[in-house]
Amino acid sequence: MRPQKVLDNDIYSALTKVFRAKGFEGASLNEIADATGLKKASLYHRFPEGKKQMAEAVFNYIEERVEIKIFGALINNTLTPDQRLNESINNIKELYNGGEESCIFRTLSMKVGLELFGSRIKNGMEQWIHHFKELGLAFGQSKEEAKSNAIQNLIDIQGSLIVSEGLKDLTIFENTLKTIKNRYNKG
């Protein structure tokens, strides 16, 4: 059989970049074709169900990275809670490229995206909250405290990404990561 011109992972990476920046409706197939290096028709060979399947691939791709880099760090029992926190925060910074890259929770949750991927987004957010709640418990917080802190972490990340972009000031995202750290290391 003929070899692939572009590796799957390179396609996913390019798709992620486009959907993150443009959202579902804003991402055109011509742009996707340019970004991946495949022609439109070839994309339909890789993704027979079309654009929606491409966006699904982005969810899979990102969820896998988040699972490893963030949730994996947060539940790594070989580390102290403080080390887990630090590693996950470092990886968050990396995954969002210091605040330059948007989150698909935002870009794929406009009207149409929410209709298509609403349950994936909801599940994804719940996982973030669940794992951060576990961290809070490991820090000795009460259930209520741990949960509200976890929710606030998610709010902080989403909000600071928007404000950073809007103000064109990445230090806001960085400061938010510090705020999250301070939520567990008080004083």
Added chain:
Amino acid sequence: MRPQKVLDNDIYSALTKVFRAKGFEGASLNEIADATGLKKASLYHRFPEGKKQMAEAVFNYIEERVEIKIFGALINNTLTPDQRLNESINNIKELYNGGEESCIFRTLSMKVGLELFGSRIKNGMEQWIHHFKELGLAFGQSKEEAKSNAIQNLIDIQGSLIVSEGLKDLTIFENTLKTIKNRYNKG
């Protein structure tokens, strides 16, 4: 002269609903025509410069309401700082319809929107921060404290709108408004 079939303010209101839900690229003229009750061609009579001008009108419309309802409340010297805070929070809740409506800072700041309206978004955010900073000063906070609190308010609002939508749980937005209040009424 012939009277307008649809009042300007009703057009702005409909435009706002569409652009808030769909963003700039996601909002099609056919949908806008349906939402406003005017045909496409009639829209081009009202907005000769087209879609971009329609989005500009949304900015104007929202900025006016924010100016009155939020900034106006925050700088109303006939009220105590605490009353200013309460009134502005109530109006924020109203303007975002309890968390059901998105913010144009979010929906119009995707790639294309940011290119077209980047400076308006930046200015708008800076005004939010400026006015909330003034509130903090009125509460006796230091300059640094007042500013970081103001930024955090904006982050909280943006973030909680996204998380509320994603989790389909409006209590998150409500709780965030309480969090903001507690930022000024400690203990």
Added chain:
DNA sequence: AATATTTTACCGAACGTTCGGTATTGCCAA
């Protein structure tokens, strides 16, 4: 070892539809 066949990947061209945007005509009130 050489040839034929199968299998998979890619691509140019075109599909029907919808996009944002325009002329042109008809309507309506002053």
Added chain:
DNA sequence: TTGGCAATACCGAACGTTCGGTAAAATATT
């Protein structure tokens, strides 16, 4: 009857999608 508004019809371009066919490697057959 004049001037401003709205509606019909329409435009080229771009949209997501599909199709017919080609390129290239793996396998099967001689």
